[in-house]
Amino acid sequence: xxxxxxxxxxxxxxxxxxxxxxxxxxxxxxxxxxxxxxxxxxxxxxxxxxxxxxxxxxxxxxxxxxxxxxxxxxxxxxxxxxxxxxxxxxxxxxxxxxxxxxxxxxxxxxxxxxxxxxxx
Numbered sequence: 276x277x278x279x280x281x282x283x284x285x286x287x288x289x290x291x292x293x294x295x296x297x298x299x300x301x302x303x304x305x306x307x308x309x310x311x312x313x314x315x316x317x318x319x320x321x322x323x324x325x326x327x328x329x330x331x332x333x334x335x336x337x338x339x340x341x342x343x344x345x346x347x348x349x350x351x352x353x354x355x356x357x358x359x360x361x362x363x364x365x366x367x368x369x370x371x372x373x374x375x376x377x378x379x380x381x382x383x384x385x386x387x388x389x390x391x392x393x394x395x
Contacts, residue, residue: 276335276339279339279342279343279346281312281338281339281342285312285313285314286310286311286312286313286335286338287310287311287313288308288309288310288311288331289308289309289311290305290306290307290308290309290327291305291307291309292304292305292306292307293305293306293307293322294307294322295322300325301325304327305327306322306324306325306326306327306330307320307321307322307330308320308321308322308327308330308331308333308334309334310331310334310335310337310338312338312342315342315345317338317341317342317345319334319337319338319341320334321333321334321337340353
């Protein structure tokens with residue numbers, strides 16, 4: 276938190292009841308944490324664990340990751356991951372396709388030479 280300049284007084288924390296699996300504990304105890312960073316208006320909800328303390332920790336971690344991604348923009352790890360997926364899904368250029376096909380044809384010729392001679 277110090278690295279990003281986020282202070283505890285900048286955070287507004289609320290506790291609400293979680294939903295989903297977890298049985299009686301989830302239905303009766305407010306374990307879901309809603310954390311808001313007041314200067315940026317960024318809000319995070321965390322209900323991954325059954326304990327409120329663990330959810331508080333995880334919510335802070337999620338909030339810091341989102342703030343870092345917002346500040347770093349294109350340099351963030353998430354943005355780099357998305358850019359990598361985009362590059363992988365992009366169509367190959369015509370030259371790259373031709374090169375790949377030429378390589379496949381050479382390999383096919385090599386394999387055809389490995390066959391035993393006919394038994395005439």
